[in-house]
Amino acid sequence: MDLSQVLQIVSRSDAGMVRSHNEDAVFANAACGLAILADGMGGYNAGEVASGMATTLLGSEIEKAFAKTEPHQLDAAGKLHAHSVLEAEIARANTAIYQAAQSQPQYAGMGTTLVVALFYDNMMTVAHIGDSRLYRLRGGEFQAITRDHSLLQEQIDSGMITPEEARHSQNKNLVTRALGVDPTVEPEIRDYDTMPGDLYLLCSDGLNDMVEDEEIALTLQALSANLELAATQLIQTANDSGGRDNVSVVLVRIVREYPAARGWWARLLQWFK
Amino acid sequence: MAAKLILSMDGLVLKEIPLTKERTTIGRKPHNDIQIDNLAISGEHSVIVTILNDSFLEDLNSTNGTYVNGQPIKKHFLQNNDVVELGKYKLKYINETPTQTTAADFEKTMVLRPDLMKKTAEQTAAKSSSMSDTQVGMKAIDTHAGMAPPAQATPPATAPAPQAMPTGAIQILTGANAGKELELTKNLTTLGKPGVQVAVITRRPHGYFITHVEGANFPVVNGTALDAHPRELKDHDVIELAGIKMEFFLKS
Numbered sequence: 208m209d210l211s212q213v214l215q216i217v218s219r220s221d222a223g224m225v226r227s228h229n230e231d232a233v234f235a236n237a238a239c240g241l242a243i244l245a246d247g248m249g250g251y252n253a254g255e256v257a258s259g260m261a262t263t264l265l266g267s268e269i270e271k272a273f274a275k276t277e278p279h280q281l282d283a284a285g286k287l288h289a290h291s292v293l294e295a296e297i298a299r300a301n302t303a304i305y306q307a308a309q310s311q312p313q314y315a316g317m318g319t320t321l322v323v324a325l326f327y328d329n330m331m332t333v334a335h336i337g338d339s340r341l342y343r344l345r346g347g348e349f350q351a352i353t354r355d356h357s358l359l360q361e362q363i364d365s366g367m368i369t370p371e372e373a374r375h376s377q378n379k380n381l382v383t384r385a386l387g388v389d390p391t392v393e394p395e396i397r398d399y400d401t402m403p404g405d406l407y408l409l410c411s412d413g414l415n416d417m418v419e420d421e422e423i424a425l426t427l428q429a430l431s432a433n434l435e436l437a438a439t440q441l442i443q444t445a446n447d448s449g450g451r452d453n454v455s456v457v458l459v460r461i462v463r464e465y466p467a468a469r470g471w472w473a474r475l476l477q478w479f480k
Numbered sequence: 481m482a483a484k485l486i487l488s489m490d491g492l493v494l495k496e497i498p499l500t501k502e503r504t505t506i507g508r509k510p511h512n513d514i515q516i517d518n519l520a521i522s523g524e525h526s527v528i529v530t531i532l533n534d535s536f537l538e539d540l541n542s543t544n545g546t547y548v549n550g551q552p553i554k555k556h557f558l559q560n561n562d563v564v565e566l567g568k569y570k571l572k573y574i575n576e577t578p579t580q581t582t583a584a585d586f587e588k589t590m591v592l593r594p595d596l597m598k599k600t601a602e603q604t605a606a607k608s609s610s611m612s613d614t615q616v617g618m619k620a621i622d623t624h625a626g627m628a629p630p631a632q633a634t635p636p637a638t639a640p641a642p643q644a645m646p647t648g649a650i651q652i653l654t655g656a657n658a659g660k661e662l663e664l665t666k667n668l669t670t671l672g673k674p675g676v677q678v679a680v681i682t683r684r685p686h687g688y689f690i691t692h693v694e695g696a697n698f699p700v701v702n703g704t705a706l707d708a709h710p711r712e713l714k715d716h717d718v719i720e721l722a723g724i725k726m727e728f729f730l731k732s
Contacts (some may be wrong), residue, residue: 248590318591358531367529367536372557377533385591422667429670429680432694440682444667447684 208277210240213465214326217434218242218457221442223413224450230254231411231455232319234262239270240278240326240465242457246339246411248385249308249317257304257319257387264300265323272296279328279467289325290396293334297321297386297394304387318388322353322409324459328467331401334394337382340415342423343399344406344431349424352399352407356384379416405461406431410441413454417445427458434458483535483558483575485528487514489568499535504528506566507540520544520567528558533575537564646730648688648713650681653725663731664688672699677722679706681713688713688728695722 214237222229230247232255243265247258269292276282278289308314320337333341338355354360358381362368368376386392406427414423422444430437438456445454485504487495497504497514506514507525516525522542529536535558539546547565548556556562564571648664650671662669664681670693672678677695681688689710692698698706700720701713713719713728720726 362531362534368534368557375557375559378531380590381532382591388591425666426668429668430693432674432678436680436691436693440668440680443682443684 208327208465208467209238210326210465211238213237213462214240215434215460215462216242216457217438218244218455219438219442220455221446221450221453223453224446226451226453228252228255229453230258231413231453232258232262233409233455233457234266235457235459236266236270239273241266241269242324242407242409242459243321244339244409244411244455244457245319245321245386246337246413246453246455247317247319249314253308253314253317254319256307256314257317260304260307261300261319261321261386264303265296265321268296268299269293269323269325277327277467278325278332287332287398289327289332293323293325293332293394293396297323297334297336297392301386301392302390305390308387316388318385320382320411321386321394324407324409326401326459326461326465329401329464331399331407332396333399334396336384336386336392336394338380339409339411342408342410342420344408344424344427345402345404347428349420349427351420353395355382356395357382380412401461403461403463407459407461408441409457409459411453411455413450413452414441414445414456416452417448417450417454431460434460483530483533483573485514485564486572486574487516488570488572499528499530502530504530506571514571516566516569518567518569521569525566526564534558535573535575537573542566645683645685645687646732648681648683648728648730650719651727651729653718653727655724657724671719671726672722679719679721681728682710690719690728697722 216235216237218233218235220229220231220233232245234243243262245258245261247254249257272292276288280288282288282291304317308317320339322335322339322341324341325332333352335341335353336356338357341352343350343352358378359373359376361383363370363373384392408427423441426440426444427437430440438458441456442454483499485497485499486493487497501513504514505512505524505527506516507523508517508521509523524540525542526537526539526546537546537548537556537558539554544567545552548562558573560575562573564573650662650664652658652660664683667683669681670678671681677697678693679690679699680693681690689712690699690701691710692706692708701711701717715730717728718725719728
């Protein structure tokens with residue numbers, strides 16, 4: 208199903224004010240309902256290689272996988288095809304990055320965070336690893352959908368520190384999961400319903416470390432009529448606040464409903480469109 | 481550099497204790513890491529849990545309590561220069577890593593795995609930065625001259641100017657609301673009618689900028705229509721938007 212009329216997607220990535228390299232990578236394909244963001248890590252240019260591999264591999268492979276079977280269909284085990292594909296492709300990308308890191312000394316230790324949003328059948332499946340985030344603006348409510356796989360989030364969850372204290376912590380940027388650093392990785396995969404008018408934001412920590420959530424929400428609300436400008440503005444705000452890290456955003460707006468075509472008649476209709 | 485505690489009584493420094501262990505116990509009994517042999521101190525009085533650069537102090541239901549900066553606490557996230565009081569004894573918490581060294585390096589994301597934990601701890605200790613930088617974010621006092629649109633490159637950073645930029649405001653000149661004034665205290669202020677014509681004024685460290693958001697017509701500043709790019713607003717610029725004229729000015 209072609210979602211290019213249903214989803215409005217804008218992506219931006221910027222090196223920031225301090226770094227010379229941009230180790231973030233973004234990928235978006237409105238037609239197949241896919242948005243990907245990765246924040247690479249590792250010396251020299253290894254971070255760029257890891258995040259670039261992740262977005263490129265996942266982008267092309269996921270698109271291919273859904274050319275044959277639609278994401279909402281169930282496989283033999285009763286599992287959503289979307290989940291099977293995400294799991295399999297993330298595992299493959301992990302192996303590819305891990306092997307590159309093992310075989311080439313200049314890439315040793317490289318890895319990347321990952322957040323993937325896949326839209327189909329009036330819903331969204333989100334897979335994430337590490338501290339890149341997905342937020343949702345629905346009506347006036349702005350909230351984080353993903354929870355970081357980071358030391359800080361674990362400390363907050365265990366009640367050791369409050370979110371307020373976390374803002375002052377020096378243990379930022381320590382992720383507990385990453386793609387490509389171990390032979391296997393466990394992505395967190397969850398499903399959410401979407402509604403027309405929803406605005407989704409995928410971002411690297413260069414945004415949410417530099418800009419408070421309220422400020423991000425205000426920007427999205429004020430500029431929701433112009434996603435290009437909203438994305439530019441978010442990056443500019445992060446840079447105006449110091450821009451100490453690479454900053455990337457992908458904005459996805461749901462324009463209208465997009466139920467999957469189910470019966471034969473629906474497929475016929477689809478065919479005539 | 482690891483965080484440390486300076487133990488003192490009546491202003492006399494008794495001891496300096498580096499926080500190198502994950503758990504540092506404080507109490508009267510000899511098995512404690514920091515033994516304070518005084519009857520006002522409970523056998524097991526309190527404990528400090530240190531994880532990389534962060535230390536947490538917890539009172540272990542002591543008889544006389546644990547105080548930080550004069551307030552009784554049960555659990556406390558220690559900040560540089562906090563003074564912990566147990567009876568007559570004072571423990572000053574010193575963690576100087578934040579303010580120094582390169583901020584940028586610390587921002588790098590790292591993976592945390594048990595086998596790397598030690599190494600990571602050393603690295604972060606060497607390269608940490610004060611996150612309070614982030615807090616001031618929105619009031620940013622920086623002077624990134626390079627960030628200005630090329631057309632109006634700001635003059636070379638006039639030294640790190642700590643004073644805030646004057647607040648901008650808009651006064652409506654025509655229409656039903658003529659005479660009304662709107663202070664631009666937020667980083668983003670939208671003007672106009674949604675669905676018809678909207679523009680946004682952004683407040684940035686080096687000035688105010690107006691950008692077109694939506695609508696077929698673009699805002700007009702001093703008689704010239706904007707293009708898709710932001711335009712810096714100067715004192716007393718006249719803006720026309722959705723048929724309304726308004727003046728931008730800087731408050732002194």
